[in-house]
Amino acid sequence: MTKIYYKNRQNFDKIVKNIQDQWLEKLHILADFDRTLTKNFVDGEKRPSIVSVLRSEWYLWEEYSKKAFELFNNYHPIEIDPNISLAEKKEKMLEWWRKHLELKVESKLHKDDITKVATSGIIQLRDGMKEILLLLEEKNIPLVIITANGLGIDSISSYLEYEKCKYDNIHILWNKFIFWDDWYVVGFESAIVHVFNKDETCVSQFPKTQQVIQNRKNVILLWDSLWDVWMIEWFEYKNLIKIGFLNDKEDELLESYLEKYDLVITWDSDMQFFEDLNII
Numbered sequence: 001m002t003k004i005y006y007k008n009r010q011n012f013d014k015i016v017k018n019i020q021d022q023w024l025e026k027l028h029i030l031a032d033f034d035r036t037l038t039k040n041f042v043d044g045e046k047r048p049s050i051v052s053v054l055r056s057e058w059y060l061w062e063e064y065s066k067k068a069f070e071l072f073n074n075y076h077p078i079e080i081d082p083n084i085s086l087a088e089k090k091e092k093m094l095e096w097w098r099k100h101l102e103l104k105v106e107s108k109l110h111k112d113d114i115t116k117v118a119t120s121g122i123i124q125l126r127d128g129m130k131e132i133l134l135l136l137e138e139k140n141i142p143l144v145i146i147t148a149n150g151l152g153i154d155s156i157s158s159y160l161e162y163e164k165c166k167y168d169n170i171h172i173l174w175n176k177f178i179f180w181d182d183w184y185v186v187g188f189e190s191a192i193v194h195v196f197n198k199d200e201t202c203v204s205q206f207p208k209t210q211q212v213i214q215n216r217k218n219v220i221l222l223w224d225s226l227w228d229v230w231m232i233e234w235f236e237y238k239n240l241i242k243i244g245f246l247n248d249k250e251d252e253l254l255e256s257y258l259e260k261y262d263l264v265i266t267w268d269s270d271m272q273f274f275e276d277l278n279i280i
Contacts, residue, residue, distance in 0.1 A: 002269040003250075007258050015262070018239045019218045019279055027279070028142040028213045030232070031222040033156055034149055039124045040224075040247035040268050047124065050159070051149045053117045064107040071100055079195060080227065086196065093194040097148075101188065109185040114151055118158035128271030130165050137167035139280050142212050144203075146173045148195040153177075171209040195227065203235075220279070226253070229260050245269070 006012050019027060031037060034049040041047065054060065054068075075096035078084055084092075136143050145156065153172045160166035175188040193205075203210050217238035223229050224245040232240065244261030246253055247268055257264045265273060 001267060003266045004269075004273060005254065005258060005264040005266070007262050007264075012241070012262050015239050015241055016277060016279060019220075019241070022218060022239070024139055024141055024280060026216055026238075027218045027220070028144060028216040029136065029220050029222065030144050030146065030235075032224060033145050033147040034123075035224045035247055036222050036245055037125060037129055037145070039126055040245075042124055046248075047122060049149055050117060050123055050155050051151045053120060053122050054113065054151060060107045060109065060113065064103060067103055068100065071096060071103070090194075090196045093196050094192060097192045097194045101185075101192070104185050105187065111154070111179060111183050111185075114154050115158050117151060118155050119162045123159060125163060125165075126268070126271055128275070130163065132271050132274055133165045133167065133170070135280055137169050140169055141280060142169050142171060142209075142216065144171045144173060144209060144213060146193075146203075148174065148193060171206070171212065173203060173206050173209060195225075223261075226256055226260055243274075 035047075039047055075092060078089060078092045133143070147156065149155065153174050153176045156172050156174075157166060160170065173193070175193055177185045178187040178189055180186045203213075217236060219232070219235065219237045219240045221229070221232050221240065221242045222245070223242070224247060229242065229244070232242065241263065242261045243263045243265065244257045245268075246257050246264050246266045250266045254264065254266075263273075
């Protein structure tokens with residue numbers, strides 16, 4: 001059952017009031033995609049990240065899935081190990097992303113494969129998220145999605161288009177594929193962004209987005225992970241609300257989430273709580 005927890009309700013309400021008093025022109029939303037804008041469970045079944053759909057649903061040849069799982073099993077423990085330094089994590093995550101890219105190139109990942117994953121129906125937006133996205137568009141509030149999913153900008157763009165909510169105020173920051181003859185993946189256009197470098201270094205690679213948000217110093221952060229919420233420390237902000245989605249293991253992880261976030265929402269909440277903030 002969904003519950004809402006505050007780290008410090010009095011301080012939270014104060015920040016909300018500050019944002020309300022400083023006009024919407026000063027606000028932008030910074031969000032993750034998988035299990036933040038989308039559901040973690042559908043009908044009691046845990047849903048994968050968007051790149052995991054490619055890996056586990058056998059859209060490419062069998063050897064791709066086998067090798068992709070081997071990479072996951074090798075590097076994911078490093079990603080979540082609290083005893084490994086951030087510097088080593090960054091090095092290993094870059095190594096993982098490069099190897100996975102090489103595997104996609106070797107497997108001749110096709111633009112149609114990305115579209116099939118995005119429109120498979122396996123990934124679903126949180127209840128009420130479409131209404132929030134429309135409201136942000138109507139109020140001209142930038143939504144910056146920073147994601148390290150292994151299918152890049154193309155997959156999320158295709159997904160939002162499929163859901164009929166790809167608006168001009170949405171900025172997706174991630175690696176953009178280079179396609180051979182406009183169909184097969186052969187590389188990335190920019191430096192690789194992974195789970196441990198989603199900070200202002202990442203934003204600087206997207207100057208148009210940086211220009212849009214540079215004077216919007218009030219930020220609402222929507223995230224589901226303990227591991228990369230630290231990246232907001234590299235952004236310049238005046239008022240910040242950090243909202244964390246704790247989709248699983250509430251008893252085990254709640255205390256850790258409340259150390260990182262101002263507001264914690266449990267168990268695949270709909271977006272009613274966001275409307276109740278009465279900020280937009």
